[in-house]
Amino acid sequence: MTITNTTSSTFEDNSWPAPPPAAVGSINTIAGLEHLALDTAAQPRASKQGTAVLYLRVSTVRQLNTGADVDADGNSIATQRQWARDAACELGATVVEEFVDPGHSAQSIEKRPEFKRMMRYIDEHPDVRYVVIYMRSRVFRNHLDAAVTKIRLREKNVTLVSAKEKFGDDYMGDAMEAITDIMNEVQVRQSGEDIKVKMAHKVQRGGSVGRAKLGYLNVRKEFDGRLVNTIDLDPDRYPILQWAFAQYATDQYSIWQLCGLLEEQGLTTRPSSKRPARPLSPSALAKILRDPYYAGTIRYKGALYAGRHQAIIDKTTFLTVQKILDRRNRKGDRDITHFHYLKGLLACGQCESEGRTSRLVYSQNVGNGGTYEYYLCAAKQRGNCTIGTMRLDDIETAVARAVAAERFHTESVDTIRREVTRAMETLQAADRELKDSLRKQLTTLETQEDRLIDLAADGTMPSDKLRGRLNDITLQKASIKERLVKTETHLRSGAERVLAYVDLLENPGDLYVSLAGNTRRDLLAAFFQRLIVYVEDDGLHIRPIRTDVNEALHDWQTNTHAANERASRVSAEGSPFSTTQRDSSSNGLSNSQLVGMTGFEPATP
Incomplete structure (x- = not known):
């Protein structure tokens, strides 16, 4: 007697080749016995042959690129492919197509593009008999999706086969499938709730969750002998974003204009496997300007928490930016600001002479085929x-x-x-002497502190009086330590700043003409606090209000020139004191003049 193994649970359609007549109705075959045992009116079952498609799915791109030899738990496409092909081989089916959903962490199958494409493929290829998956938990996140998918595939005479799960073909197998799907859903929900609790706890302790925001990087650092995931500054992007906040806080740029300036500086998004690096869009920049994360605060579920990550901007700047955004985003307003590099630096000379301060306002008018740019006094708009x-x-x-x-x-x-x-040499010598004196004072205070502690141990001094003396010594020590922090490096950086001004003053006119608008503004800010514009009969004239450093340097030049002229006149008169007087007149910068320059002050006793 010939026995044919036909235990498949799939249903045959008219397109499938009919089995030999003796195999269908004869009780001499196992297939015939199955039909008699179940229901004579039931549809005939297909043999374990035909074509199959594979449906493989991972939740992250990292899992997509992991090899089967590295991950044996089914978290990689390579592992799933290996098991699914082995299962198809056991069925005697030929794999004709493979569908991979890479990195779609969707809770519903309807949100997975490759699953939809697979269903269309099955409709177009009615000879497909099997859909082979790795495990049901990799495909279905809830039991309803599993039941609906099974019904839809059964209507197409297609069987869903799990490579790692053997449920059987009878009603007990169906029950085990349903129970498995329900337990998978319970596990998914439990994991979700657990993740929510852990994320909330992490945020409350100042930790960052998710992918690092633009300007930051996800990194692994060693703490207490182990590597942990944390957030660090992106050295290529965070200075540009810091500049963007500062510029928007000046209220002189629109978001569109600022986007253009950021693109000129080379700011781009971080590239990924799906998207290349590209310039920041206005909408993305607006979200960044609204995000308190850049000020060191984390917004989570509507609440704010202090973050452990390093802030890119201070909170004062962030609040200023929010006020500007709120004002410009009122109903009927648009975030459009005309910009010119002189904007905010010019003041009206006529108003200045009449005892009031009024800025010159930049404006643009379109007409007669062109755009006309001009400045006008803000007080003129009010009739003053x-x-x-x-x-x-x-x-x-x-x-x-x-x-x-x-x-x-x-x-x-x-x-x-x-x-x-x-x-610098003089100030450095004075600084060293001062530090020696401060260190001696610190040693004396520490000795006094030790004596007071001994008295406290002996109980020979009242506790209130002792505590007061110790507090005084603590404050004095803190003051001395602060003064010791001002090192020689501080003096050197101040000297470098003065020399940088000198370099600019060597030939500022040609340098100014060669610069672009934004850089011109930086140069003007280094030279002037404000430029007062007067309208005279022969044209426009400007009276500059210089910065402190620039003013100090010009005062020195004026005083030196006057001293040299006096020495020359005395020498011409033949005075016997002319040589001595010329030698005693200083051509240099005095320490008092240098102290007036911000950043170049010597340590003071």
């Missing part, structure tokens, strides 16, 4: 000033003349460099 509008070209020309007038003589520049070096 009679000065007319000033053409932008005239303003720019007058500013360029004012910058060129800042130029120092070559011999003055060389002298300043020598004098700064000499002053």
